[in-house]
Amino acid sequence: MGDIIVENLSKDYVLKTGFIKQLRGKAETVSAVNDVSLVINEGEVLGLVGESGCGKTTLGKMLVKIESASSGTIMIGDKNIVNIRRKELFDFRKDVQMIFQDPYDSLDPKMTVYDIVAEPLRYLKLAKNSEDMIEKIYEMLRLVELSPPEQYVNRYPHRLSGGQRQRVAIARALIVNPKFVVADEPVSMLDVSIRAGILNLLQKLNRENGISILLITHDLATARFLSHRIAVMYLGKIVELISSNKLMEMAVHPYTKLLLSSAPDLFADTSNRIEIKGEAASATAPPKGCRFSPRCNYAIASCFEKEPELTEIEKDHFVACNRVFERE
Amino acid sequence: MILEVKDLTVEFQIGKNFLTAVNNVNFGLGQQDSLGLVGESGCGKSTTGYALMNLLPKNGRISNGKVLINGVDIVTASDAEVRSIRWKEISMIFQNAMTALNPVQKIGDQIVNALLEHETISRSEAIDRASYFFEKVGISSSRLMQYPHEFSGGMKQRAVIALALICYPKILIADEPTTALDVVAQRQVIELLIDLQKELNLSMILISHDISAVAEACEKIAVMYGGEIMEIGPTRDVLIRNNHPYTNALVGSFPSLHKPISKLTQIPGSPPNLADMPSGCSFYPRCTYAQNICLHEKPPMRSVRFNKLCKCHFAEELDFNQ
Numbered sequence: 038m039g040d041i042i043v044e045n046l047s048k049d050y051v052l053k054t055g056f057i058k059q060l061r062g063k064a065e066t067v068s069a070v071n072d073v074s075l076v077i078n079e080g081e082v083l084g085l086v087g088e089s090g091c092g093k094t095t096l097g098k099m100l101v102k103i104e105s106a107s108s109g110t111i112m113i114g115d116k117n118i119v120n121i122r123r124k125e126l127f128d129f130r131k132d133v134q135m136i137f138q139d140p141y142d143s144l145d146p147k148m149t150v151y152d153i154v155a156e157p158l159r160y161l162k163l164a165k166n167s168e169d170m171i172e173k174i175y176e177m178l179r180l181v182e183l184s185p186p187e188q189y190v191n192r193y194p195h196r197l198s199g200g201q202r203q204r205v206a207i208a209r210a211l212i213v214n215p216k217f218v219v220a221d222e223p224v225s226m227l228d229v230s231i232r233a234g235i236l237n238l239l240q241k242l243n244r245e246n247g248i249s250i251l252l253i254t255h256d257l258a259t260a261r262f263l264s265h266r267i268a269v270m271y272l273g274k275i276v277e278l279i280s281s282n283k284l285m286e287m288a289v290h291p292y293t294k295l296l297l298s299s300a301p302d303l304f305a306d307t308s309n310r311i312e313i314k315g316e317a318a319s320a321t322a323p324p325k326g327c328r329f330s331p332r333c334n335y336a337i338a339s340c341f342e343k344e345p346e347l348t349e350i351e352k353d354h355f356v357a358c359n360r361v362f363e364r365e
Numbered sequence: 366m367i368l369e370v371k372d373l374t375v376e377f378q379i380g381k382n383f384l385t386a387v388n389n390v391n392f393g394l395g396q397q398d399s400l401g402l403v404g405e406s407g408c409g410k411s412t413t414g415y416a417l418m419n420l421l422p423k424n425g426r427i428s429n430g431k432v433l434i435n436g437v438d439i440v441t442a443s444d445a446e447v448r449s450i451r452w453k454e455i456s457m458i459f460q461n462a463m464t465a466l467n468p469v470q471k472i473g474d475q476i477v478n479a480l481l482e483h484e485t486i487s488r489s490e491a492i493d494r495a496s497y498f499f500e501k502v503g504i505s506s507s508r509l510m511q512y513p514h515e516f517s518g519g520m521k522q523r524a525v526i527a528l529a530l531i532c533y534p535k536i537l538i539a540d541e542p543t544t545a546l547d548v549v550a551q552r553q554v555i556e557l558l559i560d561l562q563k564e565l566n567l568s569m570i571l572i573s574h575d576i577s578a579v580a581e582a583c584e585k586i587a588v589m590y591g592g593e594i595m596e597i598g599p600t601r602d603v604l605i606r607n608n609h610p611y612t613n614a615l616v617g618s619f620p621s622l623h624k625p626i627s628k629l630t631q632i633p634g635s636p637p638n639l640a641d642m643p644s645g646c647s648f649y650p651r652c653t654y655a656q657n658i659c660l661h662e663k664p665p666m667r668s669v670r671f672n673k674l675c676k677c678h679f680a681e682e683l684d685f686n687q
Binding site for chain 1: 580581624
């Protein structure tokens, strides 16, 4: 399938405002994702990190075509999937799938595990016959460690634990043998002791089956564990893109550093934390200039005027900060 | 001791059966002490919190044990005594603060009305007190006139903390106060709780599934599993120099930013089902160190290194280091 190349991607939502205001073109818009460019390499896990409302889920949904883009391009191979046609969408779904956050919501309570996992195969007509379908489903359930599969196929979601449900959701996404998966907070709703199992499973799927993954999470430690590179988002913009093994030592964006310093961690030194300034601004009225400037401890007058560009400061390390070269 | 919990056992009636949600829990809290209760969903940590307030749901009851608050047992206390203890001596911040506030009433009115319900003071005194506590939790008192939807998640949580403190309690129970919040807001709430604890001389119980958050706020920690305390003691000695296999596996299943990236420990199986608890040690079916004795005999609580108590047959032999 090749790399996924996102260029100048934006998503604006029109807020519900009065009809007259809309006619006059005065409707308020929220720019959930604003001019984002990034590449997800083939076989890579890219972590997308940020606080709620920063646009990370919207970006993920655009990559799987659940949301349409307002502008920009998403190139997969030589196809721009932003304006893909309905007929092509059918083939696209065989390559690109999504795992949702809440396995209590994302599975139909009236369908058995078998039917849930079979649905994509039926819809995309990927099974040769019923034996082939059964074989594929059993193999997939074994892969996600729901084994022996005979024990699970006839169960309804309410008879599964949270971890088992998320495994069913993963099985449903992977049954079509996709090359790229968007995983939106795949463990945040799960009990701690089962999270590790799901994370290890995703890691295995990436390493052994070469599936590219966009991992959306608010948890930097999870992102660092699973991803090759990490993109940090703030109010619709990517502010830093860095390889995971350099994250702790080399991250430079003040927002990335604030997140790293604030994350509760048993093994962290909490004596020297970065001071917190203000609250996250709203996406309806993003600050002028650098969007992080009102909360930034390093902001100077020009930061409130000029919006910084995402720039490569060393190989594979991108930062959007006006002061990145002046600061020590 | 301002709070003493002795052999606390809580049961829930489900149909004709009784499920033991909290099983023989013991701990004490001195003035300004802080204790974290951690564990996975269903381990009994929130139920313990409700039991301390004597606020169990209708189908729940304290079937055994004592909860002594300044020497008065809230389990056997009369209604009048309970009213003089609850909220005034011991107070609780409930889970889901985001939804705890009435959306169609100004936040200030909600706090003032709650206060007037519990104390015989004038309305203007109540308003002054509400303003005082709003400033204490870091919100300008001018915002008392606003509605919950005008507050961010972190601010709602702080408003709920102010509400819990309004009658000057000596013990504060906080149930998952950081769970629904973003990283930065989480840190602010934890730092606020630590400050308030010192300033108001509070004893605090912090209930959470997030061991890292508890580690930052509490000097002592109790790890719960299947309704029992498995390991209790000074926070870092429990979490880093573990003696219980469950504590060890739990800490090892978290990715950390400050450790090299390596494989995570996976705890086999799933959390216990209260309706079908194993005989012997409740962690036995998922434990990598289990032996025959664990299947048949419930391990007693025993003292181990670093002033800890641990409920495992092999606690002395298992000296883990994270």
